[in-house]
Amino acid sequence: MSRKTICVLGGGIGGVVAAVSLKKATRSAARIILIDKNTEHIFAPSFLWVLAGQRSAEQIKRPLERLKRKGIEFINQEVSRIYPDDRSIVFDDQVMKYDYLILALGAESNMPLIDGLEEAAINFYSLEGIGRLRKAIDEFDGGEVIVLVPSNPYKCPAAPYEAAFLIDHELRVKKAKKNAKISIYTIEPLPMPGAGPQIGEAIKGFLANRGIQFFPNMSIDSVDAVSKTINFKGGESKRADLIITVPPHKTPDVIKNSGLADESGWVPVNNKTLETKHKNVFAVGDVTKIALEGRYKPDKQLSLPKAGVFAHEQALVVAENIAADIKNEPKKREFDGQGACFLELGDGKAGYAVGNFYEVPHPVVKMRTPSRTWHLYKVLFEKYWFWRWF
Ligand SMILES: Cc1cc2nc3c(=O)[nH]c(=O)nc-3n(C[C@H](O)[C@H](O)[C@H](O)COP(=O)(O)OP(=O)(O)OC[C@H]3O[C@@H](n4cnc5c(N)ncnc54)[C@H](O)[C@@H]3O)c2cc1C
Numbered sequence: 001m002s003r004k005t006i007c008v009l010g011g012g013i014g015g016v017v018a019a020v021s022l023k024k025a026t027r028s029a030a031r032i033i034l035i036d037k038n039t040e041h042i043f044a045p046s047f048l049w050v051l052a053g054q055r056s057a058e059q060i061k062r063p064l065e066r067l068k069r070k071g072i073e074f075i076n077q078e079v080s081r082i083y084p085d086d087r088s089i090v091f092d093d094q095v096m097k098y099d100y101l102i103l104a105l106g107a108e109s110n111m112p113l114i115d116g117l118e119e120a121a122i123n124f125y126s127l128e129g130i131g132r133l134r135k136a137i138d139e140f141d142g143g144e145v146i147v148l149v150p151s152n153p154y155k156c157p158a159a160p161y162e163a164a165f166l167i168d169h170e171l172r173v174k175k176a177k178k179n180a181k182i183s184i185y186t187i188e189p190l191p192m193p194g195a196g197p198q199i200g201e202a203i204k205g206f207l208a209n210r211g212i213q214f215f216p217n218m219s220i221d222s223v224d225a226v227s228k229t230i231n232f233k234g235g236e237s238k239r240a241d242l243i244i245t246v247p248p249h250k251t252p253d254v255i256k257n258s259g260l261a262d263e264s265g266w267v268p269v270n271n272k273t274l275e276t277k278h279k280n281v282f283a284v285g286d287v288t289k290i291a292l293e294g295r296y297k298p299d300k301q302l303s304l305p306k307a308g309v310f311a312h313e314q315a316l317v318v319a320e321n322i323a324a325d326i327k328n329e330p331k332k333r334e335f336d337g338q339g340a341c342f343l344e345l346g347d348g349k350a351g352y353a354v355g356n357f358y359e360v361p362h363p364v365v366k367m368r369t370p371s372r373t374w375h376l377y378k379v380l381f382e383k384y385w386f387w388r389w390f
């Protein structure tokens with residue numbers, strides 16, 4: 001059996017889990033090469049703890065070079081082109097051939113999509129942005145804070161609500177809440193609509209209990225950076241003292257340039273095996289589009305939310321199946337749509353939403369009663385994550 005070359009593009013959650021699992025499963029039968037344009041893995045599920053002052057930026061990163069200790073080759077380059085028919089990728093004018101390719105390139109911010117957004121708002125989906133937000137909250141002494149969700153899909157559908165809860169808590173601690181108003185303006189009809197009306201109503205209840213206002217179905221036209229005014233489609237405008245935003249998302253350019261995306265801009269995959277339409281090319285995590293069979297309203301198609309929990313499980317599925325293929329064994333594992341996420345509520349408490357997005361007639365997701373225990377579980381999960389994969 002000749003030694004296979006497996007290229008994993010992206011050293012985020014999906015890429016790291018895939019590369020480490022593949023090395024363990026294939027040992028000397030395969031060369032595992034992980035390529036990322038950054039030198040570090042950044043664990044985004046801990047971003048909001050940087051906002052809350054519970055983590056520094058350094059604490060939630062790991063050097064990807066460290067994967068070499070596990071026998072994985074790491075190349076710090078931006079991949080510029082993928083040629084599935086030729087089984088090759090291009091970076092820095094070099095061409096590399098592969099036997100198997102895993103796309104784990106994630107989703108990127110696309111702030112210029114909305115006129116004025118980049119200049120007026122803090123994008124808290126980047127480590128730099130979350131640091132700026134922490135500073136802005138430290139300096140904030142009253143006024144209106146607006147959290148924006150301008151477009152769909154976006155990763156971690158809980159994050160804008162968690163950001164609002166944590167900002168609320170921080171302002172209470174520094175006794176600035178009585179002079180402050182926090183509102184969420186979202187394009188969505190409900191918080192986390194993919195998880196269903198029960199979860200949405202539960203989150204609306206948590207918002208109402210804290211006096212955080214919720215404005216659904218708000219589509220942004222533009223933002224005036226000088227006056228900090230958000231102009232919504234339909235004519236309404238709203239001024240704020242501090243605007244924070246989920247960025248509009250897009251796939252990395254290499255996906256589009258290589259013809260791997262469909263009309264939605266994301267990579268369509270088999271919803272159980274994560275195979276793309278190209279032989280031996282798989283995609284996991286945020287870069288994918290998985291249309292769900294179940295729906296809440298007959299005319300409203302749903303997609304699997306973009307979240308680390310899915311990137312992680314999908315990477316395990318792909319790694320096991322590639323390892324089996326190399327050993328001429330049948331496929332071993334299928335992705336089944338199960339997932340869970342913590343919902344940070346501030347004051348050391350969290351909720352926990354768990355369920356299955358592949359259920360029909362619609363996804364079934366339940367919210368566990370918020371408590372300090374769920375927050376502690378998330379802390380333990382973060383520790384486990386870094387220990388297990390680095
Ligand atoms: C604020 C926030 C909170 C979150 N909280 C949670 C949570 O609590 N639970 C949860 O499950 N999920 C959470 N998420 C979502 C989670 O972080 C993502 O869904 C997850 O990281 C997706 O993994 P991925 O491997 O698909 O992509 P990523 O982790 O984004 O990794 C993509 C990698 O590809 C690299 N890359 C991109 N383009 C190129 C290129 N051309 N060449 C080389 N490398 C490239 C990038 O540098 C990056 O390292 C959160 C996200 C945010 C922003």
